[in-house]
Amino acid sequence: MQFGLYVRNMGPQSTRATLLECARAAEQAGIDHLWVADHVAIPPDQAEGSGGRYLDPLATLAFLAAATTRIGLGSGVLVLPYRPPLATAKWVATIQELSGGRMLLGAGAGWMESEFRVVGVAREQRGAITDRTLEFLHRCFAADEVEEAGQRFLFLPRPQRPPIYVGGSGRAALRRAARFGEGWMPNASDPAKLEPAIRELRELFATAARREPEVVALTSLPLDQPEKAVDRARALAAVGVTALVHASRYGDDAAFARNAQTIAERIRPGLEQA
Numbered sequence: 001m002q003f004g005l006y007v008r009n010m011g012p013q014s015t016r017a018t019l020l021e022c023a024r025a026a027e028q029a030g031i032d033h034l035w036v037a038d039h040v041a042i043p044p045d046q047a048e049g050s051g052g053r054y055l056d057p058l059a060t061l062a063f064l065a066a067a068t069t070r071i072g073l074g075s076g077v078l079v080l081p082y083r084p085p086l087a088t089a090k091w092v093a094t095i096q097e098l099s100g101g102r103m104l105l106g107a108g109a110g111w112m113e114s115e116f117r118v119v120g121v122a123r124e125q126r127g128a129i130t131d132r133t134l135e136f137l138h139r140c141f142a143a144d145e146v147e148e149a150g151q152r153f154l155f156l157p158r159p160q161r162p163p164i165y166v167g168g169s170g171r172a173a174l175r176r177a178a179r180f181g182e183g184w185m186p187n188a189s190d191p192a193k194l195e196p197a198i199r200e201l202r203e204l205f206a207t208a209a210r211r212e213p214e215v216v217a218l219t220s221l222p223l224d225q226p227e228k229a230v231d232r233a234r235a236l237a238a239v240g241v242t243a244l245v246h247a248s249r250y251g252d253d254a255a256f257a258r259n260a261q262t263i264a265e266r267i268r269p270g271l272e273q274a
Helices: 016-029 057-067 085-098 113-119 123-142 171-180 191-207 226-238 253-273
Strands: 002-006 033-036 072-079 103-108 145-148 151-154 164-167 183-185 214-219 243-246
Touching (some): 002 072, 016 253, 033 103, 057 085, 085 103, 103 123, 113 123, 123 145, 123 171, 171 183, 191 214, 226 253
Parallel strands (some): 072 103, 103 164, 183 214
Antiparallel strands (some): 145 151
16 A cells, blocks of 8 residues: 655645655655645635645645655645646646656546636536546647647647546546546545445446556544554555545644654554554
């Protein structure tokens, strides 16, 4: 099982210095990947924990790509209806190119009504827009020349397409993952509730003659109780989770570094010994 960490691209922890220290600490500890969140317009009454301060996820990943050399860099998840498809494809290709192929594209349809209102997109169209954007991304990464709206254009640079992990819950997200992605990125707290969805996901991938899906689960491990954290990781692995991404409201880069060390020194070895 791989392990990732959410690095806070929001709130007081999203300063340049803190982001750099966190990314370097995670890479030094051997963490497999870092993930950032996506919000563009937080209402004042929903700003607890962030103060409404959010760095753009794609710009943040590009910044972290220059500060690291090995660790994977993920969007968890990028809300596709917020952005034009071609601009998104160009951002993704650029990060993938400049990072040396380390990008992980978590992508989803979004949920916050207020944000859809601000960006001028009908929330009820979010699923259709997400599907169109994912289809367009696949075409862009498949050939140097792409046609859209009757116009051919060059899509360069064209590195290898990053793996796509579709976020969200419910059958629509699972079907989208089987159609467009390498796997699924759910929120995970209860393995028993996750197991039926992973079983359905595997069936959808098998029907589409695709290899076994990856499941990159976002969770919060009780790192202050390593034995309990190992048990939870083991239970999630047993139902088909292939990677865990730990998210927490750490106070500073030192606290983040301690989380990375705990995962590297206590959780991963404990799971491997199970």
